[in-house]
Amino acid sequence: MVVVGGGTAGLAAAAELRRRDVGRVLVLEREEEAGGIPRHCAHPPFGVREYGRLMTGPSYARLNVARALASGAEIRTGVTAVALKPDGLIALATPHGLAEVRGRRVLLCLGAREMPRSARLIGGSRPRGVINTGALQSAVNLKHIKPFEAPLILGTELVSLSAILTCRHAGIRPVAMIEPAAKPIARWPLTLFPRIAGVPLYLGASLHAIEGESRVRRAVVRLADGHVRYFDCDGILLTGGFTPESAVLRLSNLAIDPGTGGPVTDSFGRCSDASYFAAGNLLRPVETSGWCWREGKRMAALIAEELASGLPDTARMVTVTSANPVRYAVPQRVLAGDSAGTALQLRVSRHCTGTLSASQGGHVLVSRRGDFRPERRILLQLPPGLAASTPIEIALS
Known part of the structure; x- marks a missing residue:
């Protein structure tokens, strides 16, 4: 059994698959360390429903890795799936060269990523200092550097609030947070957090252009009333706007859903090639780590059932x-x-x-x-x- 992706969903699935005695379980992770996005989030709340305790992201990621290893699952890091072939055959790029592995079943847990500037159609010059939340958290929590001092934040999703926490931890002071919609994306009372943190929130405001030569100098923002306001800042933090990490799927025989950008699946998590299953944020952008953890466990149970006694025929879908x-x-x-x-x-x-x-x-x-x-x-x-x-x-x- 092969699990592609060593984030929250993949690790939870691996531990559950081993618990259900499906045989060898191999987890493939392209990063040098397994654990997924929580590794970058040095703040709570993680793990309350899964483990009954309040944890930071790195602690939660380490526990997920430890649980998977303790179950008997194998984790290989620095390994990237470069092609998904029919009947569970996967082409890999490894530190030692190209390789292949075949799984009786393959569970895809590739996760999601935030859209870059190019996909958001933001005008202006191309200075340094325009990054997304993942890059910010990696810089602050893993590399211990500050990518900017006073950024403008775009977005009001849960990850946007996580970005404010990361900024506060690093001594970064955002000049403002803007949201193109008329209301925040995150639910109340979480939407009170920017103001509590001293970050002015502008709703119905869109980022029109970025100014600066070698470095971001100013952001041009169109406010809800149509007026243009200039924010002096040294960075732009693009948050949210997630899309599944589905590039490798687009070169495979697996059907892609145009709405999610991820694989087409049925009630049991099966892809269009029944050798492949999918779980986590590859299915839809984007859910919480807790949701992905539970989804990974559920998918592992279905795969174990399929291997033991079979699942309903896909023709009944x-x-x-x-x-x-x-x-x-x-x-x-x-x-x-x-x-x-x-x-x-x-x-x-x-x-x-x-x-x-x-x-x-x-x-x-x-x-x-x-x-x-x-x-x-x-x-x-x-x-x-x-x-x-x-x-x-x-x-x-």
Whole structure:
């Protein structure tokens, strides 16, 4: 059994697979140290639901690694999957050259990354000092350097609040935080944190351009009222805007979902090639470490069940489709028949109010009324007994 990715989901899955006695479990991690994104987050809260204690990110990552190793899983670091071939064959780049490994089943836990400046269509010059949260946390917590002194922060997701904590820890004083939407992305009362930390928050504000030659000197921001404001700063911190680390998938035979950017999966986490399963933030950008930990364990249980006695045939799956403003639904294929229903995880592309419903053949299966915002988890629990061959449609009314 091969797990590609040694972050939270991959390590939790590896430990659970060994606990369920599936045989050899090999974890492949491209970084020099396993543990994933929590390694960079030198602050709580991590581990409360998983381990019953409040931990910093590095402590949480070390415990996940220790649990996986104690279970008997093997972890190889500095190893990158460069090609996913049919039937679980993986081409690798290792410190010793190219290699291949084949797994009876392969669990993909490649995670997600923040979008760079180029993908955000931000104008202006190209000075140094424009980085994302991962680069900030790596610089501060792993390399012990300050990439800037007074940055402007773009975004109000949970990771944006984590960025403020990292700045405070390093003695960095952000000049402001801006959010293009009319309301913050993170939930209240977390949205009070920027002001508590002394960082002015501007909603409905967009980064128009970056000025500076060798170094960021000023940010040009268009405010909600249409006026332009200039912020003197020495850096731009781009937070959020996650996308799955799916580059290697795009050269494989695995189907990609255009909404998530990750692999198409069914109710049991299987990809379009049933040798491959997926878990964690490769499935959808982006969830908390705790969610990914639980998802990794759940996927390990399903893989163990599949190896022992088999899972329902993929021919019994029906397709899930969605229409704007519903950005995506995960999984994209669900089991028809009398088995227990599946919880669909949704995201919307913009702030909207109304009723989200899942329908099949014109019949409403489940609906939920609410105030929905981008990057917030939305769950719809489908009932059992779905009709075969009839797509499920997700819509907002």
